[in-house]
Amino acid sequence: MDSDKLVLQLIDHFQEVVALDDNDIASIVPKLEIKKLNRKEYLLQPGQISRYMRYIAIGSMRVYYLDEKDQEHTLQLGIENWWVNDLYSYFSGNPSRMFIQANERTTLVQISKTNLETLYQEVPRMSDFFRLKIQSAYVALQERTIENMSVDAYARYNAFIAEYRHLEQRFPQYMIASYLGVTPEFLSFLRKKHITDIS
Structure with a gap:
């Protein structure tokens, strides 16, 4: 699938949540980047800082960490039309403690934190989109934490x-x-x- 189709896939994904006009789309598209990963390739590893929001266009990813006994603990599995990130590292600017790895050959559409902050000013609906996505992610995380304990x-x-x-x-x-x-x-x-x- 070519880059233009992948970008349109993400634009459609945005528009499932917020309304975007042609001017909005014209502002968004130049700020998007395509990232391709081979199976088992790492997108992020401990010690690195997450500087992008990343949308899975093709393929699948997992997020995990290693405990003190080097046991893997999977925190997130993701497939097409899902977002994958270490939000702690992204928001805090601190080094990640997570591995984010491609489970299959995967293509992501990503946007840097700097470009996203610019878009929040240029296209306020993008702020609405990510606010809703992050709220949803927090609710899901809390539900999963309670479920795992109870x-x-x-x-x-x-x-x-x-x-x-x-x-x-x-x-x-x-x-x-x-x-x-x-x-x-x-x-x-x-x-x-x-x-x-x-x-």
């Missing part, structure tokens, strides 16, 4: 399948397990139990 693994798996069935086909089992906070072996058990319960 809901058992089987219920978490069922909720994941109900909401993100399409993700299970795109990511390896160990990543899904890490996202759910279980081992791959226990995820296999949960899958078998789920199939038994619905049959």
Whole structure:
């Protein structure tokens, strides 16, 4: 897919949330950049500072960190039309503690923090768009935190399948397990139990 189509894909994505006129679009388009990643290539690693908002146009990504025992903990899985970032690093300007990695060959449309701040002045609806997106991300994070503390693994798996069935086909089992906070072996058990319960 050529760059123009990818940019139009993102413009359409913006317009699902806010109305943009031709002048708005003319201001936005020159500030967008295309970034391509090979499978397993890193977009961001610990110690680097996130300086872009990044939209997944093609492919899939994951965000994870390593604990003191070098165990992976997956915080986010993302596919087409989703945003991926370390918002802590982006907003604070501090080095990231996260890995952001392509799960497949992936193409992103990204906008630098400097260009986005300019757009907030030139196209105020862009400020509305990102305010709503960040609010939604915060709500989702809080829901997931509470769910992880209060809901058992089987219920978490069922909720994941109900909401993100399409993700299970795109990511390896160990990543899904890490996202759910279980081992791959226990995820296999949960899958078998789920199939038994619905049959």
